[in-house]
Amino acid sequence: EAGVAQSPRYKIIEKRQSVAFWCNPISGHATLYWYQQILGQGPKLLIQFQNNGVVDDSQLPKDRFSAERLKGVDSTLKIQPAKLEDSAVYLCASSFPGTATDTQYFGPGTRLTVL
Amino acid sequence: RKEVEQDPGPFNVPEGATVAFNCTYSNSASQSFFWYRQDCRKEPKLLMSVYSSGNEDGRFTAQLNRASQYISLLIRDSKLSDSATYLCVVKHNFNKFYFGSGTKLNVKP
Numbered sequence: 568e569a570g571v572a573q574s575p576r577y578k579i580i581e582k583r584q585s586v587a588f589w590c591n592p593i594s595g596h597a598t599l600y601w602y603q604q605i606l607g608q609g610p611k612l613l614i615q616f617q618n619n620g621v622v623d624d625s626q627l628p629k630d631r632f633s634a635e636r637l638k639g640v641d642s643t644l645k646i647q648p649a650k651l652e653d654s655a656v657y658l659c660a661s662s663f664p665g666t667a668t669d670t671q672y673f674g675p676g677t678r679l680t681v682l
Numbered sequence: 683r684k685e686v687e688q689d690p691g692p693f694n695v696p697e698g699a700t701v702a703f704n705c706t707y708s709n710s711a712s713q714s715f716f717w718y719r720q721d722c723r724k725e726p727k728l729l730m731s732v733y734s735s736g737n738e739d740g741r742f743t744a745q746l747n748r749a750s751q752y753i754s755l756l757i758r759d760s761k762l763s764d765s766a767t768y769l770c771v772v773k774h775n776f777n778k779f780y781f782g783s784g785t786k787l788n789v790k791p
Contacts, residue, residue, distance in 0.1 A: 598777045610781050622776055669777075670716050670771075670773070
């Protein structure tokens with residue numbers, strides 16, 4: 568079974584530029600998550616989708632971050648304009664909302680450096 | 683108060699040692715519990731789920747104490763390859779997952 572796919576794997580941009588990340592979840596997984604992980608910290612949820620609807624975006628900095636999952640499968644996360652503090656790994660994860668014990672699976676992440 | 687709290691470590695142990703990590707969670711209505719392992723510059727990967735009765739997978743034992751709201755992970759006979767960061771994860775309703783900041787383990791020869 569194919570895992571969660573993400574691209575690009577690495578991105579270096581200058582502050583105030585824009586950047587977009589792409590995620591393709593595991594087939595059949597209705598729930599998709601975007602996390603931000605800063606070095607030395609655990610993943611922090613940015614946004615959670617159930618199919619193409621947003622379940623939780625309370626920690627998404629909406630003045631600069633946006634995300635969509637138009638057809639309930641692939642998702643994109645955009646940052647515009649980027650700030651230095653956005654340097655982090657952006658992880659996409661997916662889960663099958665079946666039982667309480669179902670867990671989530673992560674993609675390899677996109678490592679963003681903002682100069 | 684954070685949803686999930688862990689001692690960041692690092693725990694520096696020799697090969698063959700037994701090491702234990704604890705994690706506390708704040709929401710008594712939490713549904714399920716997991717330990718993830720994260721290697722340097724890699725994504726988190728599921729190590730094991732944690733069941734109320736406790737569960738074991740080879741050298742790894744996980745336990746849950748709902749009354750005290752803590753979860754533990756015991757690693758016996760530590761290997762060099764166990765060196766990683768161990769993330770405690772708690773799941774709430776609506777498939778919401780909360781992560782601890784991780785506990786770093788260094789196993790030395």
